[in-house]
Amino acid sequence: MSDDSLPAPAPTRTAAVIPAAGRGVRLGPGAPKALRTLGGTPMLIHAVRALAASRAVSLVVVVAPPDGTAEVKSLLDAHALPERTDFLLVPGGESRQESVRLGLDALPPGYDIVLVHDAARPLVPVDTVDAVIEAVREGAPAVVPALPLADTVKEVEPAATQGEPEPVLATPERARLRAVQTPQGFDRATLIRAHETVTDDVTDDAGMVEQLGVTVVVVPGHEEAFKVTRPLDLVLAEAVLARRRLNDGF
Numbered sequence: 001m002s003d004d005s006l007p008a009p010a011p012t013r014t015a016a017v018i019p020a021a022g023r024g025v026r027l028g029p030g031a032p033k034a035l036r037t038l039g040g041t042p043m044l045i046h047a048v049r050a051l052a053a054s055r056a057v058s059l060v061v062v063v064a065p066p067d068g069t070a071e072v073k074s075l076l077d078a079h080a081l082p083e084r085t086d087f088l089l090v091p092g093g094e095s096r097q098e099s100v101r102l103g104l105d106a107l108p109p110g111y112d113i114v115l116v117h118d119a120a121r122p123l124v125p126v127d128t129v130d131a132v133i134e135a136v137r138e139g140a141p142a143v144v145p146a147l148p149l150a151d152t153v154k155e156v157e158p159a160a161t162q163g164e165p166e167p168v169l170a171t172p173e174r175a176r177l178r179a180v181q182t183p184q185g186f187d188r189a190t191l192i193r194a195h196e197t198v199t200d201d202v203t204d205d206a207g208m209v210e211q212l213g214v215t216v217v218v219v220p221g222h223e224e225a226f227k228v229t230r231p232l233d234l235v236l237a238e239a240v241l242a243r244r245r246l247n248d249g250f
């Protein structure tokens with residue numbers, strides 16, 4: 001039988017799960033972090049637009065704060081989003097890991113590649129999203145975008161009381177360290193197996209896949225894919241957004 005007579009392989013379809021159900025304790029009091037605004041628009045909407053900007057992403061599953069699903073639905077309805085992308089909304093859980101699992105449970109069949117992206121990384125460029133998808137398409141079961149570290153890192157013996165001096169145990173070789181970002185990309189079956197297998201609470205999906213003994217690979221991340229975690233991150237995010245708007249002329 002010639003190759004021409006074989007049925008064409010089914011096209012790979014990519015879905016993105018966006019966990020957005022965290023409170024944002026480190027950011028300080030206020031609305032759930034994903035609903036706080038950046039340049040007047042909720043962080044979650046920025047994150048959804050960033051993922052949907054990839055032409056490869058055909059479904060976005062938003063995992064909302066359990067007491068905020070109605071509000072998130074109104075936000076998704078009220079903001080312009082690409083028409084070629086489908087959206088699903090599910091209530092989240094107590095931990096990031098549980099929220100991701102609830103998002104995975106809602107995934108319909110037919111999506112072989114799954115991205116997991118923090119709503120708290122609203123400014124990730126589409127090129128980073130596409131680079132992660134491309135690496136999974138090329139055969140890596142788990143892909144993380146990451147950056148080299150700017151600072152020297154020390155391993156310490158954590159102090160029993162906050163503020164006490166901490167003895168340094170080691171100085172890891174910085175050239176071998178990377179700071180991990182999202183979206184992380186997975187072969188769907190591998191990610192589901194990780195969530196079914198790993199029982200300890202891990203905030204990093206790639207770390208769960210590592211526990212299966214599956215190789216995770218790193219592709220270059222982007223400085224603007226940083227996570228809004230503490231108040232200063234919000235100041236930086238506003239500045240990055242303002243610069244983008246200036247460059248785009250609106």
Ligand SMILES: Nc1ccn([C@@H]2O[C@H](COP(=O)(O)OP(=O)(O)OP(=O)(O)O)[C@@H](O)[C@H]2O)c(=O)n1
Pocket residue numbers: 018019020021022023024025026027033034063092093094095096097099100117118119120121227228229
């Ligand atoms: N129960 C949870 C906890 C976190 N997340 C999501 O996981 C992402 C990364 O988490 P992080 O930045 O640590 O957010 P929070 O847990 O909200 O932050 P904090 O630890 O400061 O409360 C965020 O988009 C957050 O909304 C989630 O969906 N469900």
Ligand SMILES: C[C@](O)(CO)[C@H](O)COP(=O)(O)O
Pocket residue numbers: 096118180181182203204205227229
């Ligand atoms: C998944 C993650 O964004 C990778 O950097 C991170 O692990 C999220 O949670 P954390 O609580 O800030 O570690």
